[in-house]
Amino acid sequence: MPEAALLSVKDLVKVFPSREGKELRAVDGVSIDVRRGSTFGLVGESGSGKSTLSRCILRLLRPDAGTVSFDGQDMASMSAARVRRLRSRIQVVFQDPHGSLNRSKTVSDIVGAPLAAHRSGNRAARSARVAELLDLVQLPAAMTARKPRELSGGQAQRVAIARALALNPDFVVLDEAVSALDVSVRAQILNLLRELQGELGLTYLFISHDLGVVRYISQDIAVMYRGRIIEVGPREQLFAAPQHPYTRLLLDAVPIADPSRQRTRMRLLGEQTGADDRPDLPDDAGCRFRSRCPVGADRERCATEDPRLEPHAEGGTLAACHYAGEIS
Ligand SMILES: Nc1ncnc2c1ncn2[C@@H]1O[C@H](COP(=O)(O)OP(=O)(O)OP(=O)(O)O)[C@@H](O)[C@H]1O
Numbered sequence: 001m002p003e004a005a006l007l008s009v010k011d012l013v014k015v016f017p018s019r020e021g022k023e024l025r026a027v028d029g030v031s032i033d034v035r036r037g038s039t040f041g042l043v044g045e046s047g048s049g050k051s052t053l054s055r056c057i058l059r060l061l062r063p064d065a066g067t068v069s070f071d072g073q074d075m076a077s078m079s080a081a082r083v084r085r086l087r088s089r090i091q092v093v094f095q096d097p098h099g100s101l102n103r104s105k106t107v108s109d110i111v112g113a114p115l116a117a118h119r120s121g122n123r124a125a126r127s128a129r130v131a132e133l134l135d136l137v138q139l140p141a142a143m144t145a146r147k148p149r150e151l152s153g154g155q156a157q158r159v160a161i162a163r164a165l166a167l168n169p170d171f172v173v174l175d176e177a178v179s180a181l182d183v184s185v186r187a188q189i190l191n192l193l194r195e196l197q198g199e200l201g202l203t204y205l206f207i208s209h210d211l212g213v214v215r216y217i218s219q220d221i222a223v224m225y226r227g228r229i230i231e232v233g234p235r236e237q238l239f240a241a242p243q244h245p246y247t248r249l250l251l252d253a254v255p256i257a258d259p260s261r262q263r264t265r266m267r268l269l270g271e272q273t274g275a276d277d278r279p280d281l282p283d284d285a286g287c288r289f290r291s292r293c294p295v296g297a298d299r300e301r302c303a304t305e306d307p308r309l310e311p312h313a314e315g316g317t318l319a320a321c322h323y324a325g326e327i328s
């Protein structure tokens with residue numbers, strides 16, 4: 001694990017049973033290193049395995065193979081008690097701000113729930129901490145008595161963020177955390193996340209199907225396709241010289257500002273190139289992007305040899321493509 005990595009995932013595999021009794025390799029040998037204090041962006045279309053990867057990191061799912069190390073410790077070989085302690089340092093914010101909040105509770109109950117669960121301090125100390133957390137996410141103190149239905153989407157997501165920060169985590173997984181928000185609210189939440197990162201020294205795994213959003217907030221970016229990372233590297237290099245044809249397709253879809261139109265565009269992109277939503281293993285040993293690939297569709301090597309993630313002379317990223325950089 002590189003010196004500065006807070007979270008290190010190595011060769012992670014997660015298999016689900018799929019239709020027809022075949023196995024679906026939702027995550028198929030993924031390795032990532034998330035540097036302390038940085039944001040690692042994970043982008044990819046629906047079904048590419050982003051959430052499955054994050055659920056393995058959060059221990060909501062047990063990986064079938066591979067390791068997840070946090071702060072130098074392999075989580076699989078830890079005792080249950082140690083995993084529990086560690087889990088308070090790793091928190092998550094999901095997409096649907098209202099759906100992730102208990103409707104019958106007040107904002108104060110919701111944000112204070114992790115403190116109560118960890119029996120942190122007495123009632124007075126906890127309510128002081130809740131006030132501090134609301135201030136941190138820039139919500140007025142008057143919000144404490146509100147119920148989730150009385151909050152806007154942006155306010156609800158601030159509450160979810162406050163709850164995630166309650167136990168002073170080091171690492172926060174943001175799984176499509178801004179995807180359900182209007183564009184202007186989205187920008188506010190992204191800026192809040194950046195401020196919080198600077199203030200609290202947080203490390204983020206930021207997941208989105210929207211490369212524009214990922215670009216805004218991440219220092220390192222990985223592109224997932226059908227359970228694999230097909231390109232990864234520093235943001236500047238990935239955008240300046242994308243090596244994988246799929247990354248290039250995603251980049252072409254970015255300049256559309258309206259997120260609902262962009263989603264349509266990405267879906268169309270899939271339809272036009274014959275993609276489906278079933279990341280089953282390909283029937284041969286070839287590249288899994290081949291059927292959609294503008295570069296390698298007819299090439300022998302792409303049909304017979306699964307490309308490995310490796311550096312290429314033309315760019316500063318790692319890409320899993322035999323003909324990296326060769327884009328028509
Ligand atoms: N619990 C499960 N049981 C069976 N299959 C699953 C399960 N969870 C996910 N999958 C499948 O694994 C694949 C990856 O799903 P995942 O939710 O990780 O994708 P994603 O990249 O997060 O997509 P999205 O952008 O839609 O959130 C999909 O084909 C999905 O249907």
Ligand SMILES: [Mg+2]
Binds near residue numbers: 050051052175176
């Ligand atoms: Mg997901």
